[in-house]
Amino acid sequence: MRILLVEDNQRLLHLVADGLRGGGFTVDGFPTVADAESALSTIGYEALVLDLGLPDGDGLDLLRRFRARGGNMPVLVLTARDGIDDRVRGLNAGADDYLLKPFAMEELLARVRALLRRPGHALGVVLTCGDIALDTVSREITVGGQTTSVPKRETDMLEQLLRRVGRVVPKRALEEGLYGFDDDVSSNTVEAIMSRLRKRLAQSGATASIHTLRGVGYMLSEDEPAA
Ligand code: CA
Numbered sequence: 001m002r003i004l005l006v007e008d009n010q011r012l013l014h015l016v017a018d019g020l021r022g023g024g025f026t027v028d029g030f031p032t033v034a035d036a037e038s039a040l041s042t043i044g045y046e047a048l049v050l051d052l053g054l055p056d057g058d059g060l061d062l063l064r065r066f067r068a069r070g071g072n073m074p075v076l077v078l079t080a081r082d083g084i085d086d087r088v089r090g091l092n093a094g095a096d097d098y099l100l101k102p103f104a105m106e107e108l109l110a111r112v113r114a115l116l117r118r119p120g121h122a123l124g125v126v127l128t129c130g131d132i133a134l135d136t137v138s139r140e141i142t143v144g145g146q147t148t149s150v151p152k153r154e155t156d157m158l159e160q161l162l163r164r165v166g167r168v169v170p171k172r173a174l175e176e177g178l179y180g181f182d183d184d185v186s187s188n189t190v191e192a193i194m195s196r197l198r199k200r201l202a203q204s205g206a207t208a209s210i211h212t213l214r215g216v217g218y219m220l221s222e223d224e225p226a227a
Helices: 010-022 033-042 059-068 084-093 105-117 152-162 171-178 190-203
Strands: 002-006 026-030 047-051 075-079 097-100 126-129 132-135 141-143 146-148 208-213 217-222
Touching: 002 010, 002 033, 010 026, 010 047, 010 105, 026 033, 033 059, 047 059, 047 105, 059 075, 059 084, 075 105, 084 171, 097 105, 126 152, 126 217, 132 152, 152 171, 152 190, 152 217, 171 190, 171 217, 190 208
Parallel strands: 002 026, 002 047, 047 075, 075 097
Antiparallel strands: 126 132, 132 141, 141 146, 208 217
């Protein structure tokens, strides 16, 4: 598996590259946006590990352009910016995950491996949590093996939650996903859609639930089995 690593701090570039190689990956490391762009245009990578503050630009702009061209490999952002705003900006720019500096090499390896296992970049994969399953291509949702009819907006939200099971999905990232719909917005706020989706899952007897983290976002996690 070949990984593109973009990091301008030479010491960190070498450390991370060595760590990834130790984990069995092939790594191309570059310190600038320009180098990364040219590598991306010529080589097919399985994943991108991206620093944000680069000498010739912002990693997020690189990421945005890459996604706009249809680039769909998983992207892990390395950032020293510990603010929800920056995380939301990153998610909106197309990042799949974050790692705050400083981080342990084992953590980076674990996150990269998780991203490569995550089915976002593969087609026709089933995302699951508890007894909820969503086929990313057919869009069919089953709860406990029973097909459940779910409107498109709720399906899209559920997909975003399923892609980050056990982790918070920022509300603004979910809102961004709604911009494509041009109809009545008032009855289709994230809160309203989440509320309907939560009810629907509960009524179907799902063994996973949507949790609200006020002012931050939503998280899907499997329910604790009853004692
Ligand atoms: Ca940097």
